[in-house]
Amino acid sequence: MTEALPPLAGLRAASPAASAVQVAAERRLKRRYAAEQRFKWYGRLAIILALSFLAVLLTRIVGQGYTAFWTHSVTTQVRIDPARVDRSYIEGTNFDQMIAEAVLVRLGGRDDPEGLASGQIRRLLSPDLGLNLLVRVREDPSLIGRTVTVGGAVSDEADFYFKGGITREQPEGDRPLSNQQLDTLDRLQAEGLVRSGFNTTLFTRTDSTQPEIAGLLGAVIGSALTILVAALLAVPVGVLAALYLEEFSPRNRLTQFIEVNINNLAAVPSIVYGLLGVAVILNTFGLPRASPLAGGMVLSLMAMPTVIIATRSALKAVPPSIREAAFGVGASRTQTVFHHVLPLAMPGVMTGAILALAKALGETAPLLLIGMVAFTPSIPSGPTDAATVLPVQIFLWNNASERGFEERTAAAILVLLLFMICMNALAITLRRRFERRW
Amino acid sequence: MSTGLLLLALFAFSALTYVLARRKVLAAAGGGRLNSLPGYYGSYVALWTGVPALLLLIVLTLAGDQLPGRAYLPGLALVLAVAGALWAYPKVQPSFRARTRVDGWVRAVLMACSGVAILTTLGIVLSLLYESLRFFDAVSPWSFLFGTHWSPQIALRADQAGASGAFGAVPLFAGTFLIMLIAMSVAGPVGLFSAIYLSEYAGRTTRAWVKPAMEILAGVPSVVYGFFAALTVGPALRGTFNAVGAQLVGGPLNGLGLYLSQVQNQMALVAGLVMGIMLIPFVSSLSDDIINSVPQSLRDGSYAMGATKSETVRKVVLPAALPGVAGAFLLGVSAAIGETMIVTMAAGLQPNLTANPLDTVTTVTVQIVTLLTGDQEFDSPKTLAAFGLGLTLFVVTLILNIIALAVVQRYREQYD
Structure with a gap:
């Protein structure tokens, strides 16, 4: 409807007054058609707005959520030190610490007397590893003194680093992991102890306070x-x-x-x-x-x-x-x-x-x-x-x-x-x- | 005896009476004429056996623990079943109008089912009223409805400060109203204009694509909108305002700059905006229906006078549809007031009496959730306050709905 306006036939008289009327009428018509176009665009805009809200909503949620479908797990060998397990009270054993130390040794490190180095590693692993080991030892106490392979999720922060959510460029104070911990994670990955895979935990487990072992x-x-x-x-x-x-x-x-x-x-x-x-x-x-x-x-x-x-x-x-x-x-x-x-x-x-x-x-x-x-x-x-x-x-x-x-x-x-x-x-x-x- | 086993026994007994009655009437007729199909005689006796006992079981199970003599329940149910069977069985004769009687039973069951709707309303009204009255024993309705100070925290010890809590709900009403206003100023124009475009301008293909997309927008659960508001819209808006504020600080608008640079994620604007997005399809589909039911003859008359399409819409279709559109808006308002998850996740908890959309406010629904998901002590005014708020919410939305539905109804009839 934006094409050239047809001349108004009835007004095509020669008199100047009539032509003024014609000009005014054509101007008015133009204005009305412009208003028509504007109105149509309001409608289009409204729909575009609504649909782009939908698009933003969905892409945002997919963008935030798709990373949760894969996760990183770590496998290591631990010797269950008989000196640190009380056979009558297996639940009292600090298996998390034992695993962290094993990882530290595997990476060629040595623990300091305060246990700071192993403590740093412990925060990179899910408490699930220790819990798994506890269950296994409780079922089969003959494991005590032997070397076993344990595997489980890394902590959510470590997982976040492997997925690129935490980078070294961030100032150390602004991220949950220290430079030393990032080094450890890199070493773990280089040694082939860390594997990434589909996050089955999300579908096979129930709610937990630990994100890495929480499921639906x-x-x-x-x-x-x-x-x-x-x-x-x-x-x-x-x-x-x-x-x-x-x-x-x-x-x-x-x-x-x-x-x-x-x-x-x-x-x-x-x-x-x-x-x-x-x-x-x-x-x-x-x-x-x-x-x-x-x-x-x-x-x-x-x-x-x-x-x-x-x-x-x-x-x-x-x-x-x-x-x-x-x-x-x-x-x-x-x-x-x-x-x-x-x-x-x-x-x-x-x-x-x-x-x-x-x-x-x-x-x-x-x-x-x-x-x-x-x-x-x-x-x-x-x-x-x-x-x-x-x-x-x-x-x-x-x-x-x-x-x-x-x-x-x-x-x-x-x-x-x-x-x-x-x-x-x-x-x-x-x-x-x-x-x-x- | 467990309830499941009891039900099974009851069912088996009813089935047995069905078979017996059917056999009896067939034997009595001896190949002659029956008034109804044989199954109806069976059903008649089985219904008398099963239904009264079942009703008794349901009532007693629900009324549950308060009633004395719960232990006699199974026995009582069985006695009732046997009595029903003994009452109905002798009536089974070939001339007995079993079909009419069974139809009567069916009708009664159907009627009871539609009575559930009334029972639900009654349940809502009575439970809200009962708990609210207990609340108003402790807090006067006047100070609840017109008080401007809301802090429901009851101190643990009587001598602590603020021991009684304050239940002035005006800040909550104001917050609810503010967020509703923001939501409707998004959903209203966008929804109405999409409806106009879809019903007056859009071609078949556009409609075929846009309508389902709008339905998706309507089908997304509100908890998802809440997540979107809390983690995407909130931080984005705060970031924008903070950046703008940082630019203004030190300039002629220093005060505004300082204010903008400290707004929070939980501002009313965020919840209102996202709620508006959620309500767009609500307003648009209702308005679409209403605009479509304006008779074509009105449009044709307007076109014949030389009006353009937009003039027809603005001067003929919309005025004709106005009551209906107003009804659609009112329903939108009612949905905005009752919406819970978006505000719970994206609005704040501080009861501020403000009209500033960049401040944090709290709403009636947020407070209901907060009061009832904390510690569960059903006698404290704190918990009962939730029912007072719920009653207010129910009454307001009910009035809005009744007006809106009546307006829409009358409007539809006008052009039928």
Whole structure:
């Protein structure tokens, strides 16, 4: 529309007054078209802005998180000195120190009387190494006096150095590792004691205060249990409620009230559901705190309005002719609904339910309130055990001060997003494959 | 006996009565006519056997520990099941209208399910009210709603300073309002203009790409936005302001420079901005629906008068859609007020009564989380204060939602 403006035919009179009108009109038209272009660009800008926010968000999180998927581990040989192990109290042995000294000796160093050199090395290794050794010695005391190979993660700071997050150019006082420690790490790598590989710990272990041995397994299982409980409660009850409202209920004040209620419940802030959970589910019903059962119940209440609304629109999409045909051959209303209408609406119902559960999977605030913020280093074995869930784990790691948790938080976000993408993809596939257009 | 085993026993007994009733009616008919399909007779008896006992179990398990005589629970449930079976079984005759009765049962179950929605609302209102009333026993509602000093820390000993804590929530309301305002000034224009572009200008392909992308933006959990705000937006903005401030120090704007060079990551602007990003798809999809439901005839009339597209949008479509768009904005406001994770992770804890977006503020939701995730002592005013805040939050968002939903509803009906 920015092309040359067509001359206004009706105004092409010779009189000067008319031509002044024509000039003014053309000027006005030009202005209006310019305004039109501007307006269009506001719209474009708004969309570009929104999409670039999305791009920045995603690239930032991938950029912060991808490094967490590989990690560095160290392997060394240690002679378990019998003089330093009390056979009746193996737990009292300082295996960390023993390993650190072994590494020091392996690198050709000597410990000073204060143990400063070995202490520096100890801070480069995860306490996991010592713990591993302790477990092995406790199971098999004959190892005492022999030389064994131990392996495990390096500390998060050392790992950060190997990944390039800490450099020698930084002033020594500004980084967590001293020059001497960096030298040690370089030597370790040169000697071939350090290996980098896929960070299996992230998926095979549970939460820990040490970033290098913290994993998501507990949170993933907690999330799975919580969502399972939420699904078992919200989907049947939500679908049946929607069936009643759409197919059975008379149009009266009560059902209208229920409808308004459901629409409002869908917009109640999630934290209010958390308060409900604390007051009713924990304090009145006495369900165990931080359990997937309590969490799932709270999430099911939150997901139910969405399930009901989605189910109702799926039921509305089934044409009345189906119902009339069923009534015509003598089916009762229940038979009509359960044998014909509901099966036809099922793809829509399942799509809505999965989307509602995907949203519940990302929900954090109400679960914080029912106690899932507690540090949970164990895998929940059932729905009544204390557990945590992925989004809460993200919140906890985000609050942790250790530098190594930053990349792991972003990695946990990527895992959460992956699960959500899978659920959404499943919902879209269901819709594409089974949805019928009437 | 464990609950699981009890449920299993109940289920088995119901199944048995189903089989017995079905067999009985088939034998009684002897090949003659039955009123309903044989399965309905079975279901009728099985329902009478199973459902009352199951309900009793659920109620008693939930009401749990308070009730005396928990030990008799399994026995009571079984007695109820047997009684139900004995009541229903004799009725099974070929002429008995079993299908109608079973339909009645089904209808009752469905009705109960839709009653859960009411129960949830009731549960929210009653639990918030009950705990809030206990809170208002200790702290007067007046000083809670209008007090300007918030420091809920209760001292460990009675003689320590600030032993009672102060519960004036005005700084929290102000902080919530400030962050909501920042969020809506991002989400409002951006969301509205994207909706206008998508519904009035964009071609099929643009829509096909942009709408799903917006849905991704809407699907990202708020804890992820919180992480983004705390670790990316916060430091970036602080860095910018500090650098600008350092430039200004010593110049004519020395005071401003000094101020800017010491702003913190937790400023209100950060949480507000990120919350605004989160709400863009919320506002845009609602507005899109509403703009789309403005009848085409209005646009056609405007084009016929020679108006350009933007003039039509500004002078015809938007005024027609105004109530609906206002409803969408109100829903956005309500979502911004209730949003928890972004502010918990990116806003501060200091209750400052300020309108300056570069200061740190705290919000109602942040305080609820802080009060309830600390030590768990359910009788202290500190914990109960969370319910007072929750009640306020619930009431405000409820009013906003009711108004917004009513406005949107009426608006839709106007053009139907």
